[in-house]
Amino acid sequence: MLILTNHSCHRRKVKCIAEGTAPCKNCTSAGLACTYNAIPQKKGPKGSRAKVLSELRDTQRNAELVTGSSNDLDFDRRPLSTTFARSEGLLPSAFVESCIDYFFTHVYPLEPVLHPQRLQEAVVAMDRSTGVYCMIAALCAYLIIRAKYKPQVSVLPRREMAHMSSIEIGLVLLEESVRIRQGYDDRESPTHTSVLTVWFYSGCFRELGRENTAWTYLRDATTQAQLLYMHHEETYEHDVLDSPQKRVLYWLLFISERYHRATLEITRSPKALTNR
DNA sequence: TTATTCGGAAATTAAAAACA
C-alpha cells in the first residue's frame, strides 16, 4: 500500500487543531501550508491469524530444504518436465493481484523496476503471451523467495499449497517460469519483459544460494539490456511512461553485475582460494 | 522560557476465529 504521509501535524506527532476549513493552528504558527496528503493504510491483521503455527511449519520445512532431507524439490537434479505446457491454474488472478500488491508495498520503494500501468497491462496479456506469463511467474517467485512474501492461504493457487512452506511455493513458480521459458526462444529479440524475467530469476537463485546460476542469469539479463540499448538515453525517448522504471532496471543490473563480479574476484579467484 | 522532536501508550480499525 502506497503511503504518502505529508501532513505536518502527523509528521510532528502533534494534535491537529483545525477550525473549520481554515489552516490548523499548528501549521499557521509554524508558517506551513496545511495540507493533508495521506492515503492511510488498511488497518487490521493481515494473513493467517494462525501465525505461530504457520511460522513453525515454514521454519521446519525450510530447514529440511537446506539440510537436503527433503529431496522432492531438488531444483538442480530433478529433471524438468519434457513439455513446455503451462501448469493449470498456477497463476490465478487473486494470487497475482496479491503479489502485485506486495510488490508495490514492499519492493517497489527500493526497486521500482516496473510501472504500475505496465504491470497491469502485463497481467491482462499474460494469457496470450508466453513471455509475459513467464515474467509474472518469475515476479511472483521473486517476491516469495527473495522478498519474503508469504501469501495468504485464501489466495494460494492450489489447495495443497496450504501445507507447503512459502519457499516451496516460490520454487514451484520459479520452476514453472524457467520450464516454460525453455519452450520458446527470445534471445534473438529480447524485450523489457525478458530482461525483467531473467533479473527475477537471478534474484531467486541468489537467495537460494545458487550463486553460479544467479550469476549466469544476471549476465544474461545484462546482455539482453545491452542488446536493447538500455545504456543509451535515446532508447527511452519514444515511450516515456515507464522510462524511469526501465532506467532503474538498467542501473540495478549494471550495479549488481559489477558487485557480483567484484565478489567473485575476491572470493573465487585462484589467489583468493590459495590464501584460504 | 519557549519551541520542537519523537518514544510509545492509547485509541481506532479491520480481519480472522469463535460461537450460536
Add this chain to the structure above:
DNA sequence: GTTTTTAATTTCCGAATAAT
C-alpha cells in the same frame, strides 16, 4: 449469521531535547 479476539495502523500525550 453475530460476537469476540487479535493484530494492525493512527493519534497525539508528554518527556526529552534544542533553540532562543
